[in-house]
Amino acid sequence: MKALQDKILKEGKVYPGNILKVGSFLNHRIDVSFLMEMGKTIALLYGETGVNKILTIETSGIPIAFAAAFYMNVPVVFAKKSKTKNIAGETYVEPVESFTHGEVYDAFVSKEFLTADDRVLIVDDFLANGKALVCLSKLCEDAGATVVGAAIAIEKGFQHSGDRLRMEGMRIESLAIIESMDGNTITFRE
């Protein structure tokens, strides 16, 4: 998505440790009309696949998941994160490690909101080490739900998690794939 590449070049900031800050439009300040365009693009990519639910994980996956869900006319379920182990009763639980913070959480979804009838599109803002995506896939597996694919705003191609998951058979559509970040020079995969 050319408009996203342009937006990253214009507003993104690169920090040490391969951190890309896009807080001006994606995950702190939310450029709602721009995210709606991103959601529309995701809806076009997955238009004929029978998706009936979008699954994301709190927090910053929620706005783009919401936008895609609006154009696909499906609900969003977001997995919640907990650092405590006393998650009440009827939930699916999988561990997930945050790339940015390096902490391990339990991600959980209530069993009533993810079932074997679901054809799920996983949506997230970033694909870096792939751990959130794997966690969300496992939650679907726990529920017996079908993962149709994933839609990502920004994939860090140089970390190769997306390539690996595609090789394993997962459909992943990323609206922008960063091939390299060298200082403030960002190069996209075409």
Add this chain to the structure above:
Amino acid sequence: MKALQDKILKEGKVYPGNILKVGSFLNHRIDVSFLMEMGKTIALLYGETGVNKILTIETSGIPIAFAAAFYMNVPVVFAKKSKTKNIAGETYVEPVESFTHGEVYDAFVSKEFLTADDRVLIVDDFLANGKALVCLSKLCEDAGATVVGAAIAIEKGFQHSGDRLRMEGMRIESLAIIESMDGNTITFRE
């Protein structure tokens, strides 16, 4: 908003400690088209007030804030929560206590995303003890921004924080105000 009252009566579940669970549409599974209707209602209520930014707090305020922002054609900024004290650099920080979890967090917003030029509408899913709303107001005060008012999905009227804040001069529009929750009997304020 009659449709929201009906939805709460149909799908809400009351738990001990005045907990109302509306995870089926508001804060775990998100009924996107319904939230868009709620957002449209908020936009009508605050249509002529010159709001140029919506401020909410992660996590569950984000979907309804996003929906309202779409119809008001403004961006959303969400305050982030941190339990660590080492929040980097240029942020406004205020403490906030969660009603549901009873924990104290620091809520923070980057200074670049909240400024003295802003006319802010605060949006959240619940108004219970009022602490999130006060925290978000204080963040606006720190930034020199003007708080035009607040829009809340569900206000727990029996906790009287909304009444107190209205008496202090804040405009608060709640789409549903619960007057009492007695077992599973929910009564709304008219």
